[in-house]
Amino acid sequence: MRWTGPLESAALLTALPVPARAAASTRGVLPWAPLVGLVLGGVAAGVAALAVRAVSPLAAAVLGIAVLAVLTRGLHLDGLADTADGLGPLRDRDRALAVMRRGDVGPFGVVALVLVLLLQAACLAALLEEGAGWVALWVAVVAARLAMARTGLPGTPVAAGSTLGRAVEGTVSRAWLTGSGLAAAGVLLLAGLGDPGGAVRLAGSAALGLLAAELLLRRATSRLGGVNGDVIGAMGEVTTAVTLLGAAVLA
Template sequence: MTDSYEEPAPTPPADRATLLDGVRFAFGTLTVLPARITRWDRPAARTGMACAPLAGLVVGLLAAVPGVLAALGGGPLLAAAVTVAVPAALTRGLHLDGLADTADGLGSAKPAEAALRIMKQSDIGPFGVVALVLTLLVQVAALSNAYADGWARGALAAVTAAVAARLAMTLASRDGVPAARPEGLGAAVAGVVPRRTAAALTALTTVAAAAAALPLGLPAAARAAVAVAAALLAAELLLRRCVRRFDGVTGDVFGALAETAATTALIVLALG
């Protein structure tokens, strides 16, 4: 992955961006859903990355619907495979590509500049292949386990993982996180989200995940909250490693964080 987001023409800077500007930024950069980006500046990026969990909610719901249909007609394994395929399609595979490229960069054991060059190459190395295969296997296995306990648990797992994945991107955009390159998505969103906003969104998402799972019982609600927390912790550990290794974040790193968070959330939800 090479930060292959299409940047629209720059717009005159402004102090604040509207919510609609932010929603368009979030959906236009993080999904293939029709959303014309009207602004590409720091204020729009700030609002857009704060809206990233909303994009995750939509992606999760769009993945859960065919997953539930497959579970009712074909069983949990088919449902899991379909549910994993939909987010990949809705992101043009960019997050998975970012995971592979980040794995290659981290595994190269080369200085930051050389590792970043490796990540920009169009091919995928052995570390990337292993990371992709294992991640997809774990995601399908975890979702299959969740669907085996009922379509509602499977759907809830899909949505929770998708939201947690995008929330991890929000947290990676907080104040103090530098960009590794002067261009690309990483440079556009690095350090744009205030820490208070990131903390508030984390609390809100955790409570919302627990509330959504509450109809399945108190243990399910607690597990959903733990899944979000575990997903963010795993993503944070990877983020710190990448910042130390690459001197900042890139679009590839954001993709890797999303996949790491989603996979961790699915594992926790499957353990119940």
């Protein structure tokens, strides 16, 4: 395991300042993505928790999600839009991949962005009204990075022409992914979730988010031949949205 991985992961997955040499490799990006999620989720959750004391829960939810988008340079949102454009209209595999490589956003991408962001904000606002929504946001962000790390497991197919997909292929072992998930869960429990029932509900919500990401992965594999950078980002955004939705429903 590359111990420069945290810097490599932060260089690609965040807007945080890291040494330039850290961006020279992408091999450590996915193994350390859950650690990056702990940092990003903690900052976004903290902003939401502080903002809800001064503004409405909806405004606080929007601020929390906006901070997350800024800290990730909107990279995963861009991946969500491109993936929606590639998977949306009926077209052959090569054409779908070509559409995803273009810099513009089509109608399917716009609709996906609007709906996913609205769902995230609405669910987080409802959770913030209940008082512990900031923990749900933190859990959702970490679960999203676990879903992204999952694409680095050996045997995960890579879409043709994906430079990032090939670079991170097989970089995550099942033992490492399991250990990362357990470690992240332990940190989040120590962060102050004193309600065992709430912990179980959030664990169930995260499981739903990861299941949604798995379904998206299967669809991408069937349609595109495997994952690429856009699909990895889309899996993260879908996991966040579904985890928050599950938490709001189970609250």
